[in-house]
Amino acid sequence: xxxxxxxxxxxxxxxxxxxxxxxxxxxRRRLDQARALLAPALSASPDDEDLLHRxxxxxxxxxxxxxxxxxxxRLLSRAPDHYGGRxxxxxxxxxxxxxxxxxxxxxxxxxxxxxxxxxxxxxARLMLSTLxxxxxxxxxxEALRLEPESENALFVMAMCDLIEGRQSEGSRxxxxxxxxxxxxxxxxxxxxxxxxxxHDMAGALRVARELLRSQPTNExxxxxxxxxxxxxxxxxxxxxxxxxxxxxxxxxxxxxxxVGFQLAKGFMDDAMVTVVxxxxxxxxxxxxxxxxxxxxxx
Amino acid sequence: MRVHDDLLExxxxxxxxxxxxxxxxxxxxxxxxxxxxxxxxxxxxxxxxLGRLKQDAWLVAFGVVLALGLFWWQIRLGGTExxxxxxxxxxxxxxxxxxxxYFLVALFVHRPFYRHMALAGIDSPSGWRVGIMAVVxxxxxYLGVLGLHLLSR
Numbered sequence: 001x002x003x004x005x006x007x008x009x010x011x012x013x014x015x016x017x018x019x020x021x022x023x024x025x026x027x028r029r030r031l032d033q034a035r036a037l038l039a040p041a042l043s044a045s046p047d048d049e050d051l052l053h054r055x056x057x058x059x060x061x062x063x064x065x066x067x068x069x070x071x072x073x074r075l076l077s078r079a080p081d082h083y084g085g086r087x088x089x090x091x092x093x094x095x096x097x098x099x100x101x102x103x104x105x106x107x108x109x110x111x112x113x114x115x116x117x118x119x120x121x122x123x124a125r126l127m128l129s130t131l132x133x134x135x136x137x138x139x140x141x142e143a144l145r146l147e148p149e150s151e152n153a154l155f156v157m158a159m160c161d162l163i164e165g166r167q168s169e170g171s172r173x174x175x176x177x178x179x180x181x182x183x184x185x186x187x188x189x190x191x192x193x194x195x196x197x198x199h200d201m202a203g204a205l206r207v208a209r210e211l212l213r214s215q216p217t218n219e220x221x222x223x224x225x226x227x228x229x230x231x232x233x234x235x236x237x238x239x240x241x242x243x244x245x246x247x248x249x250x251x252x253x254x255x256x257x258x259v260g261f262q263l264a265k266g267f268m269d270d271a272m273v274t275v276v277x278x279x280x281x282x283x284x285x286x287x288x289x290x291x292x293x294x295x296x297x298x
Numbered sequence: 299m300r301v302h303d304d305l306l307e308x309x310x311x312x313x314x315x316x317x318x319x320x321x322x323x324x325x326x327x328x329x330x331x332x333x334x335x336x337x338x339x340x341x342x343x344x345x346x347x348l349g350r351l352k353q354d355a356w357l358v359a360f361g362v363v364l365a366l367g368l369f370w371w372q373i374r375l376g377g378t379e380x381x382x383x384x385x386x387x388x389x390x391x392x393x394x395x396x397x398x399x400y401f402l403v404a405l406f407v408h409r410p411f412y413r414h415m416a417l418a419g420i421d422s423p424s425g426w427r428v429g430i431m432a433v434v435x436x437x438x439x440y441l442g443v444l445g446l447h448l449l450s451r
Contacts, residue, residue: 247323
């Protein structure tokens with residue numbers, strides 16, 4: 001018995017088998033094996049649209065965005081209507097922050113496939129990432145009308161709820177996302193964001209660790225866990241106002257310090273004032289340097 | 299497709315395209331070191347990036363009025379002397395304080411956008427050049443107003 005991607009002896013694989021195996025390898029993120037499988041097949045049939053599509057996916061997942069863009073453009077020059085190629089091209093453009101070009105691709109896809117909930121949800125995500133909250137909501141609502149359990153649309157709606165501060169009263173979309181897609185990465189990410197927003201950093205860290213366990217090599221997840229570990233570290237407690245309220249908290253601490261010094265001057269001698277000012281300056285240095293240092297240590 | 303026609307209209311074209319705004323850190327540091335005038339410059343740039351310059355014109359004007367009012371109070375109404383006698387520090391502290399207050403007001407107005415950016419994982423553009431430019435421009439304006447004041451005496 002051979003495992004997926006293992007070299008086989010004997011009959012060469014058919015095109016359909018190569019595509020099926022490469023899909024499995026891509027799904028399992030065995031990108032080197034997928035590349036090794038696809039490369040000879042593509043050399044033999046350089047114009048094969050589906051092979052080009054798989055190769056572009058492998059390149060994109062392997063963070064070789066330029067190569068992926070080149071391959072997908074090669075694919076689309078041969079087959080402008082290739083669905084998967086257009087999807088991937090839109091994603092690459094979004095990733096490169098070429099938002100207007102990505103929008104053109106999404107709109108073209110939506111005109112060709114007007115009943116696709118996933119396309120509405122993907123376009124909604126683009127709107128969400130370009131600060132067009134209202135349009136993102138309307139697109140996601142349309143996606144949910146077409147497919148009430150659409151994971152992408154539920155994610156966008158849950159994010160819109162969070163952005164509008166509706167999380168405190170509970171987001172029915174987040175609830176549905178958790179109920180319908182509990183094992184999904186997007187669900188975990190939405191949960192982490194929601195918990196962070198509620199300042200439940202310990203809960204967010206627990207979910208992030210589970211997420212990392214599911215994909216231990218994912219650098220984004222490693223970074224999320226690291227940042228949450230910093231947030232949860234005991235040494236961050238003195239910086240609570242800044243962590244909780246951001247720069248508004250920082251401004252508040254500064255105003256409080258100025259007022260505090262004026263009041264303290266009345267009943268402290270000069271030596272004591274010097275000590276207090278020194279502690280204050282140390283606190284400022286600590287607040288500027290320690291979080292970054294801690295992130296390196298963790 | 300009649301119902302969803304507007305949903306399928308391009309949004310990210312020309313003036314309708316919104317851009318991420320400069321970070322809270324940029325706003326805070328610029329306002330702290332440059333006073334409300336520098337803060338107003340950053341706020342104006344943010345409003346422009348959000349395509350709401352008209353809506354936020356009052357906020358920019360508030361920064362300018364606050365800065366010039368403070369300046370007037372310091373040099374004409376004896377504000378600096380009063381501050382030195384009460385707090386022990388003069389003009390610099392007043393600028394810092396007014397800058398921080400202005401930052402808080404601007405933050406309150408733009409808070410939904412900062413929240414959106416934070417939750418959707420949208421990065422702010424680098425604010426170093428803008429921040430330094432705002433502080434330098436505000437310093438030149440202060441110097442200009444001071445020059446006019448000295449000439450008028």
